[in-house]
Amino acid sequence: MIKTAPSEYRFTAPRKLGAVFGRIRPSGPFLWILPAGLCVLFIFGYSVVDLVQQSFKYQGDWVGFENFLLVLTDPLFRTAITHNFLLLFTVPILTVMSFTCAVLLFETRKGMKFYRSAVFLPYILPIPVIGVVFGQLLQLNGALNSALRAMGFESLALDWLGDPKQALWTMSGIIIWKEVGFGTILILARLISIPLETLEAARIDGAGFFRLHWQVTLPQLRAVILFYIINESIVMVSWVFNYVYVMTNGQGGPGNATVVSELYIYRSAFQNNAPELAATAALLLLLATLVFIIGFFRIQRNMSKGVFDD
Amino acid sequence: MKITGKVIAAGSAVAVLLSTFTLIGASASVDPKKAFPTKPVTLTMWWWGEQEAPGAQAWVDATVAAYKKKRPNVTIKTVLQTTDGLVPGFAAAAAAKSGPDLQYFWGGIYSQQPGWDGQIAPVSDHIPAAELKHYINATTELSFQGKIWTAPWYVNPSFPVLARTDILSKYNLKVPTTWKDLLKVCDVLSKEGVPTLAGGVKDGWFGGWLYSIIGGQSVTNKDVVAAVVGKQKFTDAKHADWWTRLQETKERKCWNSDINSLELYQAQQLWKDGKAAMTVVAGPDAPNFANAVGASKVVVMAMPKWSTGKFAGKMGSTSQTIGITQWSKNKDVAADFIMFGHEKAQLNSWYKLTGSMPADDRFDLNSVKDPVKKALFKSALPGAPYLENFIPAQLDADAVFANVQLVLAGTKTGKAAAADMQAVMERLRKTDRNLVKNFTAWNK
Structure with missing residues (x-):
């Protein structure tokens, strides 16, 4: 049996415009997106083509895969990629925290607006502000450690950003603090749109708090949580430059403890005058990000099929 | 004896000629007779230095204003750079071949690399050798292929x-x-x-x-x-x-x-x-x-x-410098501004406003009364390479x-x-x- 999408998912052009473009109706959707498509193609397409070209050249001369070999054998690049990979471990933590916060906010009757704003506030703060504030706060003799020492927790007063063993994990904590607001609001928005009857019915059937949200709410949030996971994975692979740059003065230090692939690209291009190596590393990063994007679309398509099948 | 005398005379003549050619060579493309443009000219200068020589901003403002009086058709826009942004900012400008006409560089390799990469024009092509010879550390750190690439601005006894x-x-x-x-x-x-x-x-x-x-x-x-x-x-x-x-x-x-x-x-x-x-x-x-x-x-x-x-x-000695970008359409005007900054009034004004030493041997060290400064300046002449x-x-x-x-x-x-x-x-x-x-x- 051939299954089709419900009528509300099918494209239908407005009648008047449909009459105007009547003869070319099959390609109608493409016409609608053509201006934006051309714009995107020019901005991104040109850059990507240029990036690919540069990665195979050195000062204008064709060098084949030499730049790829140099980048892939660079210990600093491998360190940077490892750090990006380690940052991916924050994604499950972020997801669990966002889901928990969203459910708690959903269940909170009093002061929901205040709590919602409080959770979302870090997300809208500019990263340079966060960098400066945490840079001061987390100094060895900064406010946090002073408070810990005052409370008698001397052993917990660590050099958060100055010790190479701790710096990356401190950075992860700051990223989680900022990004959790986005996940919470995203999940909460979907949570609010779940029909109340569904939740009421589960409650009448005797579902308690945990069972209700684990077995009823969570399955309904599957799509939005998946989107959040993919989005945050992309963030950890290719969007953490700002955090590292502002909190380590563009060094990725101490040593190379917080160097990430974007910082490697930036330093290659703008500090080390090696645009070809920067282009090569950028191309590799783009390919890594594409894996996530393709994965996201495939899962989304499978889920959509499931929805329509149901 | 006669032969020896002739040889010495000939040798001396050759030496004089060689010296003359060297001097001419160093300023081969500097044409002192070239007319200064009379049409409106706007130059942009990206600079750094307020961070290590507080008062530099006041000097830059005053010097630009004084230069405007001397050359009313020239407007100079100045942009102070951050420490972390100085090198990457210029690298981005150089990639786009657009940005400042005058750019600040730290000495040594920071001045050399942009020259090797074709991002700046040698200042010795636009500033006469007779003028450049007064700029402290110009030949130690900044010369390459017989050219001097950037012009020392002030001395940094390091450290x-x-x-x-x-x-x-x-x-x-x-x-x-x-x-x-x-x-x-x-x-x-x-x-x-x-x-x-x-x-x-x-x-x-x-x-x-x-x-x-x-x-x-x-x-x-x-x-x-x-x-x-x-x-x-x-x-x-x-x-x-x-x-x-x-x-x-x-x-x-x-x-x-x-x-x-x-x-x-x-x-x-x-x-x-x-x-x-x-x-x-x-x-x-x-x-x-x-x-x-x-x-x-x-x-x-x-x-x-x-x-x-x-x-x-x-103590080491290095000079912080100003260079002229390759893409600048007004290189001679930019060089003229650099030379203006080395005039006596500006040298004295630099010292007065920043308390640091201008990179020019025409600056009168006897005018420095503060013993700390005097000791510091003397240590930088001649200092160790930085x-x-x-x-x-x-x-x-x-x-x-x-x-x-x-x-x-x-x-x-x-x-x-x-x-x-x-x-x-x-x-x-x-x-x-x-x-x-x-x-x-x-x-x-």
Whole structure:
């Protein structure tokens, strides 16, 4: 049996415009997106083509895969990629925290607006502000450690950003603090749109708090949580430059403890005058990000099929 | 005898001719008769320096205004750059071949590299040799292929150590002048909970300073360039021993414990606040630091000696510079502005507003009455070569900055740091295919 999408998912052009473009109706959707498509193609397409070209050249001369070999054998690049990979471990933590916060906010009757704003506030703060504030706060003799020492927790007063063993994990904590607001609001928005009857019915059937949200709410949030996971994975692979740059003065230090692939690209291009190596590393990063994007679309398509099948 | 006389005469004539040709050659493309444009001209200058020579902004504003009076058709827009943004900002402008007409550069490699990469025009093509010969350090650091690439602006005695006698005498200590004495001071003060040296390496730059003032004691700039091109190794004793000295300062608790979580300028404040006995500051800013705590309580000196090398106990000297970009449509006007900045009135005004030394031997040192400044300026004439300016900037950042942080964090030994520096250099010779050629030519 051939299954089709419900009528509300099918494209239908407005009648008047449909009459105007009547003869070319099959390609109608493409016409609608053509201006934006051309714009995107020019901005991104040109850059990507240029990036690919540069990665195979050195000062204008064709060098084949030499730049790829140099980048892939660079210990600093491998360190940077490892750090990006380690940052991916924050994604499950972020997801669990966002889901928990969203459910708690959903269940909170009093002061929901205040709590919602409080959770979302870090997300809208500019990263340079966060960098400066945490840079001061987390100094060895900064406010946090002073408070810990005052409370008698001397052993917990660590050099958060100055010790190479701790710096990356401190950075992860700051990223989680900022990004959790986005996940919470995203999940909460979907949570609010779940029909109340569904939740009421589960409650009448005797579902308690945990069972209700684990077995009823969570399955309904599957799509939005998946989107959040993919989005945050992309963030950890290719969007953490700002955090590292502002909190380590563009060094990725101490040593190379917080160097990430974007910082490697930036330093290659703008500090080390090696645009070809920067282009090569950028191309590799783009390919890594594409894996996530393709994965996201495939899962989304499978889920959509499931929805329509149901 | 007659023959000898003729030979001497002929030799002298040849020498005079050669000298004349050399002078003409150096300023071959400078045409003094070239008419100054009368149409409106706008120049943009990206600069840095207020950070290390407070008052520089006031001088730039006043000089631009004075130049406007002299050349009413020329407008100069100035943009102060951040420390972290100076190099990347210019790299982005150079990639787009658009941006400033006049660009600030630190000396040495920071001035050379843009020339090698075709991003700037040699100033010697636009400023006569007779004028350029007065610019301090122009030939030491900035010449390549017979050209001088950027024009020295002000001298940076690099880098003075400031010692507070009030803090040292409180613990019956004298100002240390040798490494052994320094470590003894560290032992005493660390027991009292007072850092001997205040420093901050979070932003990296201080690592380069330490390399120059500790590492520079056992090598010359020729040695360093030899290690860059592969004729020596950074693991050779004379190149590597300074890392062990640095490790000693960590082990003997010479530094403030939060050195890795503070930026350099934040850490220097500890010294001003009387919480540390010694610190290292930028040369142009040293008089300001000394005056802030009372010059009578401060001794300005070079880093205590640990080596018997040629430059041990000497302060380095480098000039911060201004270059003319390759894409500038008004190179001669830009050069004219640079020369205007070296006129007597501007030289005196620079000293008056910043308290630091203009990079011009026509500046009258007798006009300097402050003993701290006088001692500092004299130490820079002629100073030791400033080592950090003779290594590739990437080696500085990837090996020196990074390893200094790790050695001072106590997670890496001096020996391992030297090995890493050598490994980074070897790799750099592969990634920058012109590096050996350029550095070899520069070292001639």
